[in-house]
Amino acid sequence: MVTVALQQTINGVVFGSLYVLVALGLTLIYGVLVQINFAHADVVTIGAFAAYFFTFAFGGNYLISIGVALMVGAALGWVVNAAIFAPLRERGSELLPLIATIGVSILLQNAMLLWFGPIPYAFDSPYSNQVIRLWGGTFITWQNVIIVVVSTLTIVLLYAFMRFTITGKALRAVAQDRETAGLMGINPDQLIMLTFVIASALAGMSGAMLGPILVLTPFAGTTVIVKAFAIVIIGGFGNVEGTIIAGLAVGLIESYTTQLINPGLTDIVVFTLLLLMLALRPTGLIAEKREENV
């Protein structure tokens, strides 16, 4: 029993850290723009496909493919912001950008379906079959070690960037009050673009790491993104610390539900928790002074 619990904890942390990477992107974008980006899901999927083709079609190294997916994601983020969010910003509607990104998402998913087909791709990372045996019969694959290490490093770097650099400070200033930040000589347009590029780069690289542990189809990102929305809400929209805690919590809850109750019920458990959270504590785990949407 202890072994099973430990094993599920390891699996939960692996998935949780990837959920955190995806959800952090959403929450960063929400922080500066107060907008939801549905196309984030497809950045994850395209990142996964970019890594797949880099490794298998061009014989590249898997670890470098994570970097490739990061670059592809960053480029996509630039395009989505330039094409959708920047033109719609002055209209100040919360509905229009959301629907436009749903349109982009339908477009990208079906374009991928056209090119890559509906049959799942076998994305076997060379590290998926290398197992490290741990105490009491539990084990972890090298792939999962890579996932946890790369995600943790990325999250720490991002956190340090937001806390300790001038650009990070400017980003936080734009998130708090865009107009006043503009008066202080900060160019909000550039920083919003930077946020989009960072957020989408995170989504792209998490796609590269999710590819080998998920079923890789054109719709792979969608299953992750709905959970990422739940995580963003549970952690508090725009709240980085809350998102990290909520992401790991959702990963763990999922993996315990799979083991102890029924694998089919994971989504029901996670989303019921989300609705409870919205009812009881709509500001998220860590309350922030952002009351206008609640």
Added chain:
Amino acid sequence: MSSDAHPASAVRPERGWIARRGWRVGIVVLIAVLPLVFQDSYWRTNLIVCSINIMLAIGLDFILGYAGQLNLGHSAFYGIGAYASTLLITKLGVPFWVAFVLAVVLSGTAGMALSIFAVRLRGHYLAIASLAFAVIVHQVLLNWISLTQGPLGIYGIKPPPEIALPGLPPISFSDPSNMFYLVAGFAFLFYLLLDQFVRSPIGETLTAVREDEVSASSFGINCAGWKVFAFGIGSALAGAAGAFYASFVGTLVPDAFIITESFTVLAMVIVGGVGTLIGPAWGAILLTLLPELLREFGDLRLVLYGAALTLVVLFVPGGMVQAMQILRTRIGRLLAAADGGMRP
């Protein structure tokens, strides 16, 4: 929500009785004639799907366009209506029309419950809460196998029972043209009902709640109550659409009510023109028929569908209704210019 998404709510000048009421007669004639024009079952099927989608789209627009509630969970109410009516008929032997009414009431109640639950939530929080509700409903339909048979689905659902009027041959709804009359008739009825709501003080009250809740409450409007009302009506219509869908298609699988179905209905509302009733009805017709007409493009049609949705939001956020208005003023200006040219 800002007012820019509702450019079509301008006041229209008074017109004669024929112009004001005549369109209803026109629609009735159109409904009567359509199955006679389209004899093959493929197009008759499309007509029925159009009518079901009109019910879904005007219901969502009542919630989204008039009450300003960002509802991404419309597929859930659609699914509740479909499964509730079917299970009442097959498991409990309830007659079709009783099951239909109960399914509509149940979907409406579910919508009101979600709205009461989410009454403190606005904007994006409501969007995610309704999305979560839709995911939960879909997963329950998938996993409650003893009741819904899960992903295997329910087969052999019967069409609505025959109606036997004295002195006439019985009307059977396994005939697609009769089924079309039934579903389109209901869609038209629901349209008239919402049209009455929207033109009455209820419409103005809802608009006030949508545009500025604080000043609406200062006039003594019970904002929460009206939001719950709009949610109830809109989701009840989705329930009716679901009950008709089940009895028409004859098969129910949970994946028919997956969350992307909410996005499809949302696209109909937006492409048609959010905040108007005629717009979403046109949007439902266009987005149902367009993929069928584009079938020769194969999978590319859904890529075009996504592109169309994005481009409409970027360039004509008022949808087809706004596009028609722009076109009308341009033509009017051209005619005026031509007039001026002839009479110097």
